[in-house]
Amino acid sequence: MVQLAEIVAYAVTSLASDPGSSYDSQRVCAYLYFALWSIAHYGLMVTSDNLRTGLFDTHVELGGRIVPFGGWDMPVQYPNGILAEVKAVRTAAGVFDVSHMGRLYISGPKATEFLDWVLTGSASTLRVGRARYCLICNEKGGVIDDTIFYRLTDDRYLLIPNAGNRPAVMAWFQKWIDEKFSPGCSMEDVTTQTGLIAFQGPHTPDFIDQVFDNPLSGMRPFSWAEGSIQGVSVFVGRTGYTGEDGFELLVQGHDAVKIWTALTGSGAVPCGLGARDVLRLEAGLPLHGHELDEETTPIEAGLDRFVRREGTFISSQFLESQRMNGVAKKLVGFTLQGRSAPRAGYALLDNGEKIGTVTSGSYSPTLDTSIGMGYVLERYVEPGTILDLNIRGRTVPVTITDLPFYTRTRRT
Amino acid sequence: MSNPKDRKYTEEHEWVMIDDSTANTAVAGITDYAQDQLGDIVYFELPKVGDNITHLGKMGEVESVKAVSDLFSPIDGVVTEINEKLLDHPELVNRDPFGDGWIIKATMADAAALDGLMSAADYDAFIAGL
Numbered sequence: 289m290v291q292l293a294e295i296v297a298y299a300v301t302s303l304a305s306d307p308g309s310s311y312d313s314q315r316v317c318a319y320l321y322f323a324l325w326s327i328a329h330y331g332l333m334v335t336s337d338n339l340r341t342g343l344f345d346t347h348v349e350l351g352g353r354i355v356p357f358g359g360w361d362m363p364v365q366y367p368n369g370i371l372a373e374v375k376a377v378r379t380a381a382g383v384f385d386v387s388h389m390g391r392l393y394i395s396g397p398k399a400t401e402f403l404d405w406v407l408t409g410s411a412s413t414l415r416v417g418r419a420r421y422c423l424i425c426n427e428k429g430g431v432i433d434d435t436i437f438y439r440l441t442d443d444r445y446l447l448i449p450n451a452g453n454r455p456a457v458m459a460w461f462q463k464w465i466d467e468k469f470s471p472g473c474s475m476e477d478v479t480t481q482t483g484l485i486a487f488q489g490p491h492t493p494d495f496i497d498q499v500f501d502n503p504l505s506g507m508r509p510f511s512w513a514e515g516s517i518q519g520v521s522v523f524v525g526r527t528g529y530t531g532e533d534g535f536e537l538l539v540q541g542h543d544a545v546k547i548w549t550a551l552t553g554s555g556a557v558p559c560g561l562g563a564r565d566v567l568r569l570e571a572g573l574p575l576h577g578h579e580l581d582e583e584t585t586p587i588e589a590g591l592d593r594f595v596r597r598e599g600t601f602i603s604s605q606f607l608e609s610q611r612m613n614g615v616a617k618k619l620v621g622f623t624l625q626g627r628s629a630p631r632a633g634y635a636l637l638d639n640g641e642k643i644g645t646v647t648s649g650s651y652s653p654t655l656d657t658s659i660g661m662g663y664v665l666e667r668y669v670e671p672g673t674i675l676d677l678n679i680r681g682r683t684v685p686v687t688i689t690d691l692p693f694y695t696r697t698r699r700t
Numbered sequence: 701m702s703n704p705k706d707r708k709y710t711e712e713h714e715w716v717m718i719d720d721s722t723a724n725t726a727v728a729g730i731t732d733y734a735q736d737q738l739g740d741i742v743y744f745e746l747p748k749v750g751d752n753i754t755h756l757g758k759m760g761e762v763e764s765v766k767a768v769s770d771l772f773s774p775i776d777g778v779v780t781e782i783n784e785k786l787l788d789h790p791e792l793v794n795r796d797p798f799g800d801g802w803i804i805k806a807t808m809a810d811a812a813a814l815d816g817l818m819s820a821a822d823y824d825a826f827i828a829g830l
Contacts, residue, residue, distance in 0.1 A: 353739075369794075370765045371740040562739070562766050627743040627790075629763060651742040651765055680761070680768070682745075 341387035342483050342544040350558055358451030360388035363560040371653045373563035377530050378654055381489035382559040383551045386529075390454035391478045391538065394437075394445045394461075398472030403437065403445060406464055406602060408586060408595040414439045419510045419525055422594045424449075424457060425603040429585035429610065433457050433576055436527055438512045446523070446538070450576050454479060464602075483544030487551055488534030488559075488567075490696070495554045496535060500524075504535070517550050529564065531571025532696055566650050569659065572621055572692030578632055578647045579619055579661055587611055588663070589619045590691070617644070617663040621691040622675070624684055627651045630660035630677055636668075636686070637676040643668055646677070652693060659693050660686070702824075703731060704798050708774070708814050709823035712756065713737075715798065716774040716814065719805055726814070728774050729802040730762070730793060733827045738764040741790045744771075746782045746804065753777055753806060755813065760803075762793075775813060777806035 338361045347354065352363030363385070365373065376382045394403060403411035409422025419438040423431050433453040438446040449457040458477060465473050487496065493505035501516045507526040515524045523538035539547050552558060565575070574580050579589055585603075586595050587610040595607050624630065630649030635642045649660030660677075668675060673688040703709065707717035713734035719727040735741065745761040753759045753773035760771040782804050785792055793801035808814075818826060 364766065365739055369740045566765060627763070628745070629743070629765075629768075631768065651763070653765075 339388070339480065341385055342541045343385045343387065343485075343548055346545055346548060347385065347558075352558070352560060355561070357561055358388055358453075360451055362388055363558075365560040365562045366558050368557075370560070370562040370566060373557060373559040374566050374653050376557035377489045377532055377559060377563065377567055379490065381487065381491040381495050381551075381554075381556040382530075382563065383548065383556040384486040384488065384559050384561075384564055385483075385544075385548070386486045386536070386564075387479075387483045387541075387544065388451035389479075389484055390447075390449040390451065390457065391482050391484065392447045392449065392454075392458065392461075393440075393476040393478060394447055394473065395443060395476070396469075396471075396473040397443055398469045399443050399445060402461075402465060402469040402473040403447075404599060404601060405468065406461060407435075407437070408601065408603070408607070409437075410596050410599065411437070411439065411445065416441055417511055417513075419512055419527055421510075423580075423586045423591065424460065425586065425607070426460075426582060427603055427606065429587070429603040429606045430582035431576065431580040431584055431586060431589070432460055432582060434574065434580055434591075436525070438525060440512075448484075453576060481541050483539045483541050483547070485537045485539070485544065485548055485551065486528055486530075486534065486564075487537060487556060488528045488530040488532050489556070490533055492532075492534045492556075495551070495556060496524075499550050499554050507535075517547055520546060522547060529571075529573060530567035531573065531692060531694055532567070565648075566652065569648050569650050569661065570652050570654050570692070570694040572661070572694075574619070574661075575648060584663075585610060585615070588615045588617055614666065616666060618666055618669045619647070619661060620644075620664050620669050621659065621661050621689045621693060622677075622686040623655075623689050623693070624658045624660070624677060624686045626684075627658055628679055628682075628684070629658045630662070630679065630686070635678045636662055636664055637678060637683070638668065640676075643675070654694050659689075661691070664688075703733075703820040705820040707798075708817035708819065709826075710756070710772065710774045710817055711826065712772040712774075713827075714772060714774045716817065718811065718814070721811075723807065724811055725780055725805055725807050726775055726777065726811075727802050727805045729797055730771070731823070731827075732797045735794050735797045735801075738762065738767050738769065738794075740765050741793050744786045744790050744793075744803070746771075746786070747779050749779050749781060751779045753779060753804075762790075771803065773806075774817060775806060776809040779804055779806045781805040 347363040351367040355364045400411045407422050409420045424433045433449045497505045512525045515522045520543045525536045528534040629651050630646045634646040636644035644664030646662040652659045676683045677686045707715045713731045716728040719725045741764050743763040747759045758770045759773040
């Protein structure tokens with residue numbers, strides 16, 4: 289009945305690595321079917337060519353349930369379960385292995401000029417010591433990936449692509465380096481030699497000062513600093529993907545277990561990809577492969593504020609024209625009564641006519657109701673609009689809602 | 701958690717046992733293995749009292765945070781009672797799948813049909829092979 293069924297929700301994410309993917313339900317069903325077929329034939333134990341992070345053995349020791357994600361074997365949850373993990377991050381502190389995400393250094397005298405061309409956010413106006421979220425778009429404004437990049441020096445940056453998109457991002461960057469920015473700009477992939485740990489939750493500023501050799505709780509959001517734990521050097525960003533305060537820690541691969549253990553030793557709860565997905569959804573944050581893909585633009589996804597208006601970059605003209613002329617579909621958030629969850633691929637309807645598609649959905653433990661995001665025709669985006677959702681043949685009403693669903697209380 | 705020997709099991713990870721032999725009713729639920737695979741259960745879609753259910757026919761749905769799964773009936777029969785507590789507290793099935801987390805009761809068309817299902821030992825071997 290249920291063996292390995294939780295993988296199903298993640299199967300949709302494999303769309304991310306499939307250029308030209310779309311969310312029509314037949315395709316999603318095909319992916320779901322493939323996931324179930326794989327499960328039936330290969331079982332839970334992942335014996336594929338997937339990569340493993342330096343913390344893989346730690347996850348297994350902790351009882352983490354391992355699933356394939358973006359080409360990696362990763363823990364979807366630990367024995368206490370997703371709800372307990374979400375609660376830990378919302379009320380205290382959680383720790384996530386996010387070493388599956390990419391780490392690329394972009395360096396050279398033309399690095400800034402290069403990033404100004406390939407990113408929707410400006411590198412030249414980003415000060416050393418700061419970080420920025422933005423999109424990597426193709427010529428048609430389609431999102432190859434979303435990313436956070438950190439300015440390390442005048443001519444050196446660290447850029448974090450999503451796990452499954454790292455090859456596509458690197459191929460895209462290399463093409464443009466070769467065409468326009470070489471010599472003078474180079475890219476170095478340190479993903480497999482390093483580890484990345486997200487440390488998230490309202491108690492993390494207190495914990496981080498206990499665990500680190502140097503005080504870091506005063507760091508500003510979207511800044512980075514050098515720190516150390518028991519003499520081990522750590523690159524610390526005040527960034528995250530949960531809607532909570534927190535930090536992301538880049539370490540050498542062989543130091544990952546030591547840093548992880550120091551954080552869990554301070555009381556932080558190990559959390560898997562399942563909790564991470566619920567947390568980012570509650571915070572209204574998009575996930576590439578769900579809300580974003582190469583057929584969808586940042587304007588459609590409601591990410592206009594991460595697309596700069598000045599300067600020329602790949603897709604700048606296209607995105608500006610979308611801004612001026614409007615778009616046919618837009619990303620919305622919606623809520624529904626009860627705990628039955630919308631799932632990616634489900635249809636949104638108006639009087640029985642399909643006018644949209646769910647991209648993500650879940651029961652939200654923080655709000656104790658079900659929530660979802662999806663694309664609808666532009667005339668249905670107004671908060672308060674009521675639509676129907678088809679949940680496996682059952683029709684339930686949903687209400688369009690402002691995003692995010694959840695906003696943390698900020699410390700004063 | 702070991703699988704209790706006082707009941708029968710299906711390959712769809714449901715359990716069933718005689719609840720009241722004089723009235724020929726059975727009680728059924730999902731196994732500890734099933735709830736563990738699902739993770740935190742948040743929602744049940746259950747049949748109504750009086751509904752006909754058939755062996756291995758869909759009788760409802762269970763949703764966890766990350767998964768949706770059909771519930772299949774282990775028997776032919778008519779639903780006499782559902783566990784109303786699950787509507788507000790679906791996590792009961794995570795906590796006590798073989799006890800307070802029972803899902804439905806039903807009158808059986810043929811109690812002898814239970815003989816065709818797996819014993820606890822058979823089911824132990826079945827899940828060990830998954």
